[in-house]
Amino acid sequence: MTQNNKVPFVDLVTPHRQLEPELVAVFREVLNTAGFIGGPFLDKFESDFAKFCDVRHCVGVSSGTDALRFALAAAGVQPGDVVLSVPLTFIATTEAISQCEARPDFIDVDARTYTMDPEKLREYLERECTFDAKSGRTMHRAWKKPVTAVVPVHLYGQCADMDPILELAAKYNLTVIEDACQAHGAEYFSRKQNRWRKAGSMGRAAAFSFYPGKNLGACGEGGATTTNDDAIAAKCRMIRDHGSAKKYYHPMIGYNGRLDSLQAGILGVKLQHLAGWNQQRVECAQRYDEMLAPMSGSVATPYQPEWSKSVYHLYVISTPNRDALQKYLSDAGIGTGIHYPIPVHLQEAYSFLNYQRGQFPVSEIAAEQILSLPMYAGLTADQQRQVCSTIAEFEAALATR
Numbered sequence: 001m002t003q004n005n006k007v008p009f010v011d012l013v014t015p016h017r018q019l020e021p022e023l024v025a026v027f028r029e030v031l032n033t034a035g036f037i038g039g040p041f042l043d044k045f046e047s048d049f050a051k052f053c054d055v056r057h058c059v060g061v062s063s064g065t066d067a068l069r070f071a072l073a074a075a076g077v078q079p080g081d082v083v084l085s086v087p088l089t090f091i092a093t094t095e096a097i098s099q100c101e102a103r104p105d106f107i108d109v110d111a112r113t114y115t116m117d118p119e120k121l122r123e124y125l126e127r128e129c130t131f132d133a134k135s136g137r138t139m140h141r142a143w144k145k146p147v148t149a150v151v152p153v154h155l156y157g158q159c160a161d162m163d164p165i166l167e168l169a170a171k172y173n174l175t176v177i178e179d180a181c182q183a184h185g186a187e188y189f190s191r192k193q194n195r196w197r198k199a200g201s202m203g204r205a206a207a208f209s210f211y212p213g214k215n216l217g218a219c220g221e222g223g224a225t226t227t228n229d230d231a232i233a234a235k236c237r238m239i240r241d242h243g244s245a246k247k248y249y250h251p252m253i254g255y256n257g258r259l260d261s262l263q264a265g266i267l268g269v270k271l272q273h274l275a276g277w278n279q280q281r282v283e284c285a286q287r288y289d290e291m292l293a294p295m296s297g298s299v300a301t302p303y304q305p306e307w308s309k310s311v312y313h314l315y316v317i318s319t320p321n322r323d324a325l326q327k328y329l330s331d332a333g334i335g336t337g338i339h340y341p342i343p344v345h346l347q348e349a350y351s352f353l354n355y356q357r358g359q360f361p362v363s364e365i366a367a368e369q370i371l372s373l374p375m376y377a378g379l380t381a382d383q384q385r386q387v388c389s390t391i392a393e394f395e396a397a398l399a400t401r
């Protein structure tokens with residue numbers, strides 16, 4: 001991938017070369033046993049990933065999008081419900097909501113963390129909704145629809161500020177489903193519980209993606225729902241397998257959304273390295289922080305509050321001259337990304353909801369200024385120096401113009 005770049009945005013080749021004997025052994029075992037679906041690789045991975053996330057259940061599924069959709073459906077989100085999330089995310093977050101035939105609505109993100117702003121969630125619930133104590137339901141005043149769930153996104157590897165979100169959700173009887181698709185191993189310090197908590201363990205359920213570029217990635221597609229709720233886990237297991245817990249008996253209409261055994265075996269091998277890889281990402285982030293500090297007037301580096309241990313799925317800077325900087329870096333052979341250039345409420349796919357520019361200004365400004373720098377376990381200090389000196393060159397040229 002991006003082999004021509006002097007510093008690629010991501011390197012998926014090297015870790016797979018390093019793990020080749022173990023990965024090939026998994027493939028051989030799957031071939032030899034023809035155990036393509038279910039079986040020991042899946043059981044072991046589900047049990048190991050549940051332990052890693054500090055939850056009772058992990059249900060392997062075919063993608064992060066399905067993990068989120070199944071979690072929402074299993075938690076009881078119904079057609080016509082309103083489900084709250086953020087505009088600054090990958091569209092899969094709201095796709096999953098839409099696929100449940102619910103209507104997504106948005107809470108803007110915090111300007112420093114880029115995750116759901118709990119104050120704005122509070123304002124939304126107070127301004128737009130009424131809580132009916134008798135039915136225990138929160139209703140959207142204008143739309144006369146129940147607001148039933150909230151999906152905070154742990155963006156770029158950093159948890160959303162979960163304490164106030166969980167508190168508001170409890171007050172308004174909303175189900176919290178974490179979008180942890182970018183946050184394998186991230187931690188959040190709950191001031192309320194006075195302890196660190198793992199991403200994927202705080203809501204009623206959570207969704208992870210194992211898309212190849214994630215901190216824990218498959219050699220293909222994959223995802224998982226994690227939960228401490230026995231009923232949700234059982235329901236997700238049924239949904240992923242055509243609504244069935246017993247072969248050819250289908251109490252409900254489900255879906256074909258399983259994680260196959262080969263991917264589960266591969267993920268099992270890679271899971272053993274995840275903590276080490278995450279640590280390398282954290283060290284890379286610290287080096288970037290130091291190298292970019294002299295440019296703090298024009299380049300903002302990621303903000304990590306004291307309650308967060310990010311796993312830096314992405315290292316995202318922000319600068320008013322983003323597009324020119326991206327081109328300058330690209331011309332110098334440095335790969336970057338933009339996550340994401342168009343906030344979801346302004347995506348063409350959601351034009352039917354009639355959101356306007358200006359409604360979620362923090363996400364909109366972020367979308368114009370954010371730039372993801374090369375970030376992966378194995379990125380060297382020398383490569384990072386190249387990235388940062390090229391940014392410094394660009395900034396110096398700007399200053400003298």
Ligand SMILES: Cc1ncc(COP(=O)(O)O)c(C=O)c1O
Nearest residue numbers: 063064065090092093181209211
């Ligand atoms: C925040 C977020 N949510 C959901 C998803 C969906 O995951 P997948 O691509 O595995 O369906 C992704 C993956 O890119 C993501 O980044």
